[in-house]
Amino acid sequence: MDSRPEQTGPIPTPxxxxxxxxxxxxxxxxxxxxxxxxxxxxxxRPNAAERRPLLPQP
Known part of the structure; x- marks a missing residue:
């Protein structure tokens, strides 16, 4: 007897x-x-424009 829990359903492959x-x-x-x-x-993911710190507008 092996002590592993029973596998329910198919094992999902990648x-x-x-x-x-x-x-x-x-x-x-x-x-x-x-x-x-x-x-x-x-x-x-933020794009380059969003990652770049915004410059204060005069």
Whole structure:
């Protein structure tokens, strides 16, 4: 007998995981707001213009 916990369901391989994420994004892009609940909150990286400190306007 081995003491490992029983695996429930298939083990997600990286490819399968990528497909699941892709499906979430496709569904989200198609305007299904319920899928937004499953997506982690993504923070947009600031671009160069936003990172550059703003110069005080005279």
């Amino acid at each position: 490819k399968r995981r990528a497909q699941n994420v892709a499906m979430l994004f496709i569904g989200h892009a198609a305007g299904m707001p319920d899928l937004a609940a499953f997506l982690p909150p993504f923070r947009r």
